[in-house]
Amino acid sequence: MTSGWPATLQYGSVALRPLAYRDARAWRAVRRRNAAWLMPWDATVPPGGNERPATFRTLVSRLNRHARQGHGMPFAIDVDGQFAGQVTVNNIQRGSAQFASIGYWLDRDVAGRGVMPTAVALVIDHCFRSAGLHRIEVCIRPENSNSLRVMEKLGIREIGYAPKFLHIDGAWRDHRIFAITVEECPEGMLARLSLPSHE
Numbered sequence: 001m002t003s004g005w006p007a008t009l010q011y012g013s014v015a016l017r018p019l020a021y022r023d024a025r026a027w028r029a030v031r032r033r034n035a036a037w038l039m040p041w042d043a044t045v046p047p048g049g050n051e052r053p054a055t056f057r058t059l060v061s062r063l064n065r066h067a068r069q070g071h072g073m074p075f076a077i078d079v080d081g082q083f084a085g086q087v088t089v090n091n092i093q094r095g096s097a098q099f100a101s102i103g104y105w106l107d108r109d110v111a112g113r114g115v116m117p118t119a120v121a122l123v124i125d126h127c128f129r130s131a132g133l134h135r136i137e138v139c140i141r142p143e144n145s146n147s148l149r150v151m152e153k154l155g156i157r158e159i160g161y162a163p164k165f166l167h168i169d170g171a172w173r174d175h176r177i178f179a180i181t182v183e184e185c186p187e188g189m190l191a192r193l194s195l196p197s198h199e
């Protein structure tokens, strides 16, 4: 099992917890309602790939297996107690790397309220403080101005460019690469956001 997992994290109305089979109905409803909003940024199966697009059950099963093997942390995001999206810690590497990457998506109904900057800050703080990781990476398509804005708000540095990096929305897509190390944020990521205080 991943060190630091399972975990629940919260700030104000934004709560993170392990994605579970019981989220099936809410997950499917949110994904259906947001199909056009999410499609340009969703991973797809490359030509010749033998996996099928994941159903919710196969997704949770795969993510749980990765978590058991210590490779990932699949968080669900609840906003005011309602399922609203995911932040997934992927590709956890131990040894001399202590590295992971994260991916995320959100229901458009709650977009624009700073939910994802808060969720990503909570997850990175957890990765550094409880899971013992040293460096976190986020890869974003150059066209995804909303997601680039999340990096800007969190002050995460751009470190490179990966041509044809991931198969997204039916083609190999270039990505801009952002990364942060634990040394760069001794104050913690949540403290970087100008947030109202919540007891």
Ligand SMILES: CC(C)(COP(=O)(O)OP(=O)(O)OC[C@H]1O[C@@H](n2cnc3c(N)ncnc32)[C@H](O)[C@@H]1OP(=O)(O)O)[C@@H](O)C(=O)NCCC(=O)NCCS
Residues within 6 Å of the ligand: 037, 038, 041, 104, 105, 106, 107, 108, 110, 111, 112, 113, 114, 115, 116, 117, 139, 140, 141, 144, 145, 146, 147, 149, 150, 153
């Ligand atoms: C990227 C994403 C996670 C941002 O989450 P969020 O909680 O809305 O983040 P913020 O509230 O900080 O908003 C970021 C920017 O998105 C834009 N935005 C917010 N709500 C929007 C909406 N309903 N429609 C269009 N743009 C919107 C704004 O430009 C905002 O910047 P601002 O706060 O300076 O105005 C969310 O837009 C999303 O899930 N998009 C689809 C999936 C995706 O892109 N995943 C990431 C792949 S790398």
